[in-house]
Amino acid sequence: MAEERPLARVTCTAPVNIAVIKYWGKRDNDLILPINSSLSVTLHQDQLKTTTTAAASRDFAEDRLWLNGEEADVGHPRLQACLREVRRLARKRRGGSAEDAAALSLSYKIHIATENNFPTAAGLASSAAGYACLVSALARLYGAAGEPSEQGQPSEQGQPSEQGQPSEQGQLSEVARRGSGSACRSMMGGFVQWQRGERPDGRDSIARQVAPETHWPELRVLILVVSGEKKQVGSTAGMQTSVDTSPLLKHRAEVVVPERLALMTRHIRERDFEGFGKLTMQDSNQFHATCLDTFPPIFYLNDISRQIIALAHRFNAHHGHTKVAYTFDAGPNAVIFTLADSVAEFVEVVRRSFPPAINGDRFVRGLPVGSASLPGELLAAVVTEPVPGGIQYILHTKPGPGPQLVDDPSQHLLGADGLPRRSP
Numbered sequence: 395m396a397e398e399r400p401l402a403r404v405t406c407t408a409p410v411n412i413a414v415i416k417y418w419g420k421r422d423n424d425l426i427l428p429i430n431s432s433l434s435v436t437l438h439q440d441q442l443k444t445t446t447t448a449a450a451s452r453d454f455a456e457d458r459l460w461l462n463g464e465e466a467d468v469g470h471p472r473l474q475a476c477l478r479e480v481r482r483l484a485r486k487r488r489g490g491s492a493e494d495a496a497a498l499s500l501s502y503k504i505h506i507a508t509e510n511n512f513p514t515a516a517g518l519a520s521s522a523a524g525y526a527c528l529v530s531a532l533a534r535l536y537g538a539a540g541e542p543s544e545q546g547q548p549s550e551q552g553q554p555s556e557q558g559q560p561s562e563q564g565q566l567s568e569v570a571r572r573g574s575g576s577a578c579r580s581m582m583g584g585f586v587q588w589q590r591g592e593r594p595d596g597r598d599s600i601a602r603q604v605a606p607e608t609h610w611p612e613l614r615v616l617i618l619v620v621s622g623e624k625k626q627v628g629s630t631a632g633m634q635t636s637v638d639t640s641p642l643l644k645h646r647a648e649v650v651v652p653e654r655l656a657l658m659t660r661h662i663r664e665r666d667f668e669g670f671g672k673l674t675m676q677d678s679n680q681f682h683a684t685c686l687d688t689f690p691p692i693f694y695l696n697d698i699s700r701q702i703i704a705l706a707h708r709f710n711a712h713h714g715h716t717k718v719a720y721t722f723d724a725g726p727n728a729v730i731f732t733l734a735d736s737v738a739e740f741v742e743v744v745r746r747s748f749p750p751a752i753n754g755d756r757f758v759r760g761l762p763v764g765s766a767s768l769p770g771e772l773l774a775a776v777v778t779e780p781v782p783g784g785i786q787y788i789l790h791t792k793p794g795p796g797p798q799l800v801d802d803p804s805q806h807l808l809g810a811d812g813l814p815r816r817s818p
């Protein structure tokens with residue numbers, strides 16, 4: 395008689411990433427191939443992460459999915475593409491199409507549960523972390539990958555082998571890309587480039603680590619949460635209209651981005667904050683310029699976003715160099731890069747400029763922030779017309795590692811019966 399096998403369950407966590415050279419526009423909508431390469435910083439999972447448990451069993455009657463405790467549609471074409479591609483990699487790794495009796499059957503139905511430790515609606519790139527986490531958990535479940543990076547170890551990932559073969563994380567980034575373009579960059583820690591690739595089949599459109607998260611220990615990130623509202627035009631639809639109508643986007647992809655990528659990589663390697671910060675702001679501004687150049691135009695920045703931009707420039711002008719750099723994605727929240735020794739002063743400037751209406755004590759979250767008293771001339775030059783309640787809260791974080799395997803079985807989101815542990 396066949397022995398009872400315990401339910402196969404794997405739990406992984408994955409990070410959010412924020413682009414400093416933006417991805418905007420596809421040359422292939424189905425395979426999610428971009429018109430230009432992009433470069434991002436992976437954020438630390440202590441502050442922002444997705445956790446996903448994937449389980450497979452011959453007893454499951456159908457595939458099922460739960461997002462933050464609510465059952466959701468498992469038939470989404472992008473999710474199905476990820477599932478298909480992970481199984482294909484597993485088959486390849488197992489060496490041929492014949493089923494290995496000892497390995498988990500690729501034909502079993504699966505259950506997936508996924509949760510974010512941050513509000514999904516806050517517009518904080520939840521799909522990137524979500525798909526990176528899904529692919530990491532599935533790959534591990536099916537044996538299509540070894541360990542994601544060891545917990546607590548700096549990750550050196552995505553480096554091609556000497557024969558030019560993509561690394562294992564590189565191959566998995568190709569799968570995560572099928573879920574959401576920016577998700578491929580969440581497959582690695584630190585500073586990550588998504589190379590555009592040339593091939594029509596997308597095999598070379600993968601992520602590659604530029605430097606691990608330990609490379610720039612002083613670098614800090616402040617997320618200024620401006621609005622909890624969902625974005626007006628989603629990135630997928632927005633970038634399609636831009637590709638169809640914006641001549642500026644075409645010029646950006648062909649001429650501007652290739653130059654900027656080389657420059658940004660150098661600034662990161664040299665830990666040159668002046669260069670890194672200035673280019674980060676310029677690239678965010680050009681991305682939003684392509685949105686205005688789209689017809690009909692798309693607006694992601696609001697009045698508060700623009701006030702943050704002006705504030706950052708006043709702050710830098712007062713100090714005579716780039717101390718803070720902003721970047722905005724497809725929504726009004728600002729992400730600020732700075733160095734550890736400037737955090738307390740800038741946070742105080744933000745508090746004075748956008749006095750918290752309520753929750754004054756929870757205005758700053760994440761990594762601790764020291765207190766700073768602002769010199770009178772800085773206040774006079776930088777804090778002009780305060781806007782009470784303009785910013786809901788600030789999340790303080792830093793660069794972090796790529797996806798992690800969770801060893802502790804008590805952390806599985808699915809119980810031994812394959813159903814969500816916490817009720818919605």
Ligand code: DP6
Binds near residue numbers: 521575724
């Ligand atoms: C503005 O990766 O969300 O955040 O590939 O259609 O899923 P799809 O789009 P998505 O676009 C992200 C756009 C961006 C810039 C970036 O992250 O590079």
